Amino acid sequence: MILHLAAFTWKDDVTADDIAELTSQLRDMAAQIPELQSYHCGPNLRVRPSPADYGVAAMVEDARALEAYLDAPAHAAVYERLLGRMIADRVAVQLELGADAGP
Amino acid sequence: MILHLAAFTWKDDVTADDIAELTSQLRDMAAQIPELQSYHCGPNLRVRPSPADYGVAAMVEDARALEAYLDAPAHAAVYERLLGRMIADRVAVQLELGADAGP
Numbered sequence: 381m382i383l384h385l386a387a388f389t390w391k392d393d394v395t396a397d398d399i400a401e402l403t404s405q406l407r408d409m410a411a412q413i414p415e416l417q418s419y420h421c422g423p424n425l426r427v428r429p430s431p432a433d434y435g436v437a438a439m440v441e442d443a444r445a446l447e448a449y450l451d452a453p454a455h456a457a458v459y460e461r462l463l464g465r466m467i468a469d470r471v472a473v474q475l476e477l478g479a480d481a482g483p
Numbered sequence: 484m485i486l487h488l489a490a491f492t493w494k495d496d497v498t499a500d501d502i503a504e505l506t507s508q509l510r511d512m513a514a515q516i517p518e519l520q521s522y523h524c525g526p527n528l529r530v531r532p533s534p535a536d537y538g539v540a541a542m543v544e545d546a547r548a549l550e551a552y553l554d555a556p557a558h559a560a561v562y563e564r565l566l567g568r569m570i571a572d573r574v575a576v577q578l579e580l581g582a583d584a585g586p
Contacts, residue, residue, distance in 0.1 A: 383540055384530075385488045385538055387488065387576045421578070424577060425485065425546070425577040425578070426577070427485070427577045430576065431574065432574050432575065434576070435486075435577075437486055437488060437578060443528070447530065471535050471574045473537070473538030474527060474528040474529070474538075475528070475540060476525055
């Protein structure tokens, strides 16, 4: 199993409405991509100070499934419609999880 | 539930041995911190290019539990012994998960 993690920092002109719309579109997107075994996204709670504004955690079976998710038309559509113009910075990590890892 | 995500970029002098030792110390640490409902750490698989070298994903009940984890002596000890001198950059996000979220 692979856990794909992404942290986003927004441009200054991004609004609360943009973020709410993005969250809605990402959740709709996730429902259309069978490779996603679990998918969580949302604003950074900032329990501790952090430059990152938003996060995504997506669980997939393997690298092939991750590629399928990242290259999925539904993912590209969200990027082109909204996400692409919001991003000032993005950092992503893929973690190898044991086979017993939960969703 | 809160998913705490962290992405680390290492300094140039960090070795493969440092990373292996860090992974071992972090897993030992996680076993000592009851607030951690699940804990995953490891090198970035870099299925796609990324500046980040390493990632952590920790699941806790709430903000209080996250603070207890981040302030735990076992966490501070890993930081002082090893992690602190390895970090060139660190980005962290906390995601609010539904109550049904798996570990």
